[in-house]
Amino acid sequence: MFWKRKRRRSKKTETGSSWDYTEYHPALQGWSFDHEKAIAISDGIQQALDGTYSDLQKACSNSLDFWAKNGAFHLWEEEHVLLPILHRRLRLSSDRDIQQMLEDHAYLRSQIHIINSFHLTRRPYDKLLGDFGRILRCHVHLEETQIFPKLSEHLSADDLTELAILAECHRQAMGRPAPPHDQAPLQFDDSFPGRPSSP
Numbered sequence: 001m002f003w004k005r006k007r008r009r010s011k012k013t014e015t016g017s018s019w020d021y022t023e024y025h026p027a028l029q030g031w032s033f034d035h036e037k038a039i040a041i042s043d044g045i046q047q048a049l050d051g052t053y054s055d056l057q058k059a060c061s062n063s064l065d066f067w068a069k070n071g072a073f074h075l076w077e078e079e080h081v082l083l084p085i086l087h088r089r090l091r092l093s094s095d096r097d098i099q100q101m102l103e104d105h106a107y108l109r110s111q112i113h114i115i116n117s118f119h120l121t122r123r124p125y126d127k128l129l130g131d132f133g134r135i136l137r138c139h140v141h142l143e144e145t146q147i148f149p150k151l152s153e154h155l156s157a158d159d160l161t162e163l164a165i166l167a168e169c170h171r172q173a174m175g176r177p178a179p180p181h182d183q184a185p186l187q188f189d190d191s192f193p194g195r196p197s198s199p
C-alpha cells in the first residue's frame with residue numbers, strides 16, 4: 001500500500017489563506033473522496049492483470065461503471081469549477097502541473113472510450129486497461145500532492161468558500177453521494193510507483 005489517509009487536527013495559518021493544507025478545505029472533500037475510489041479502481045486493475053480473464057472482465061466493468069458514475073463528472077467539475085476560480089489567481093497556461101492535469105484528463109477520456117469499445121466488441125483490452133489504471137493513479141497523485149496545495153497557496157478564503165459552494169451544488173445536482181467532511185490529505189510514501197514515461 002503506497003498511500004494512506006490520516007486524520008489530522010485543523011490548524012489555521014496566521015497569514016494569507018486560512019487553510020494550510022494540514023486538512024482539506026471543504027471545497028476539496030468531494031474531489032478527494034472520488035480520488036480514493038479512483039485509486040481503488042487502479043489497484044483492482046493491477047490485481048486483475050495478474051489474475052484470471054474473469055478478474056479482468058470484472059475490473060473492466062468496475063472501471064467503466066466508476067467512470068460513468070463518478071469519473072466523468074469529477075473531471076467536468078475540476079475543469080468547470082476548480083480551474084476557472086484558480087484562473088483568477090494563476091496563469092494556467094504557464095503552470096506545468098495544470099498542463100499535465102489537463103493532458104491526463106484528455107488521455108483518460110480517450111482511453112475509457114477505447115476500452116469501452118474493445119469491451120463491447122470482445123477485443124483484448126488488458127494493456128489498454130493497465131495503462132488507464134497507471135495514469136489514473138498518477139493523476140490522483142499529481143492532484144493530491146501538487147494541485148491541491150497550489151490552491152492553498154493562491155486562493156483567498158473567499159475563493160475557497162465559493163469553490164466549496166459551487167462544488168457541492170454540482171455534486172448534489174448530479175445526485176452524487178456527499179463526501180465525509182473530515183478527510184485529511186491523502187499521503188503517498190516512497191513506494192509510490194512513478195509516472196510511466198509513455199503509457
Ligand SMILES: [Fe+2]
Nearest residue numbers: 031074078143
Ligand atoms: Fe481529480
Ligand SMILES: [Fe+2]
Nearest residue numbers: 075078101143
Ligand atoms: Fe483530474
